[in-house]
Amino acid sequence: MGKGTVYPFILKFLLKHLRANARLLETGCGAGLYRGPLSRAGVQYIGTDVINDHYQSPGDVDVYCSANYLPFANESFDLVFNQGAIDYMPQPENVLAEAWRVLKPGGVFLIFTYEHRVLLEIHANCLKSKREWERTHWVFESSEMIDMLRAAGFQSREVSGQLDTWRPKGALNLAKAILSGSLAKTRLANSHWRVFLGKKKKFGLLWP
Numbered sequence: 001m002g003k004g005t006v007y008p009f010i011l012k013f014l015l016k017h018l019r020a021n022a023r024l025l026e027t028g029c030g031a032g033l034y035r036g037p038l039s040r041a042g043v044q045y046i047g048t049d050v051i052n053d054h055y056q057s058p059g060d061v062d063v064y065c066s067a068n069y070l071p072f073a074n075e076s077f078d079l080v081f082n083q084g085a086i087d088y089m090p091q092p093e094n095v096l097a098e099a100w101r102v103l104k105p106g107g108v109f110l111i112f113t114y115e116h117r118v119l120l121e122i123h124a125n126c127l128k129s130k131r132e133w134e135r136t137h138w139v140f141e142s143s144e145m146i147d148m149l150r151a152a153g154f155q156s157r158e159v160s161g162q163l164d165t166w167r168p169k170g171a172l173n174l175a176k177a178i179l180s181g182s183l184a185k186t187r188l189a190n191s192h193w194r195v196f197l198g199k200k201k202k203f204g205l206l207w208p
């Protein structure tokens with residue numbers, strides 16, 4: 001099995017948006033590490049990526065393809081997501097348009113990505129990297145992603161404060177954070193992660 005990390009807060013977030021038997025697509029899946037836990041939860045997982053020897057071992061990827069051109073039928077998934085991958089994908093507008101196309105009406109696209117400041121650090125490393133797949137890397141502000149999702153036809157918002165990336169130590173601190181209404185803010189301040197949610201409207205045009 002190849003390299004990568006299953007983040008418990010991402011798994012929890014995904015499961016919150018899934019029902020049993022839901023059909024889920026991960027783009028830029030790397031080693032496809034979410035297949036195990038999601039399948040055990042009754043989700044039909046399909047992991048896609050381009051060839052990437054750094055992350056993948058044989059058998060890790062279900063379908064080799066670019067997120068720009070997905071070989072799947074219109075309206076065939078309940079949820080599409082990627083983790084730490086959108087910033088490596090060329091032509092992100094196409095990636096978003098393809099996610100919209102393959103999602104069923106009412107389906108959800110989730111982008112788990114790093115904070116802007118972290119993407120800048122990654123970008124500096126990519127500029128020095130000799131690995132081919134790190135040559136394409138872009139950095140974006142949250143407002144850019146929200147606008148791009150809207151342009152692709154999604155109802156979009158950033159929901160990073162809902163990611164359970166940080167827990168106050170002790171019940172008293174947790175109670176204080178909740179009572180002061182600052183739990184989401186405190187999480188945001190302590191997290192390296194952002195998550196963007198795009199919802200495909202139930203009723204709308206077939207193409208945005």
Ligand SMILES: C[S@@+](CC[C@H](N)C(=O)[O-])C[C@H]1O[C@@H](n2cnc3c(N)ncnc32)[C@H](O)[C@@H]1O
Pocket residue numbers: 003004005027028029030031048049050051052055065066067068082083084085086088089090133
């Ligand atoms: C930093 S890795 C993250 C891998 C995995 N999501 C993880 O968290 O372990 C970025 C991934 O994006 C993939 N990628 C780059 N361009 C892509 C494209 N056009 N379509 C699909 N995946 C792409 C890379 O092959 C790589 O697996």
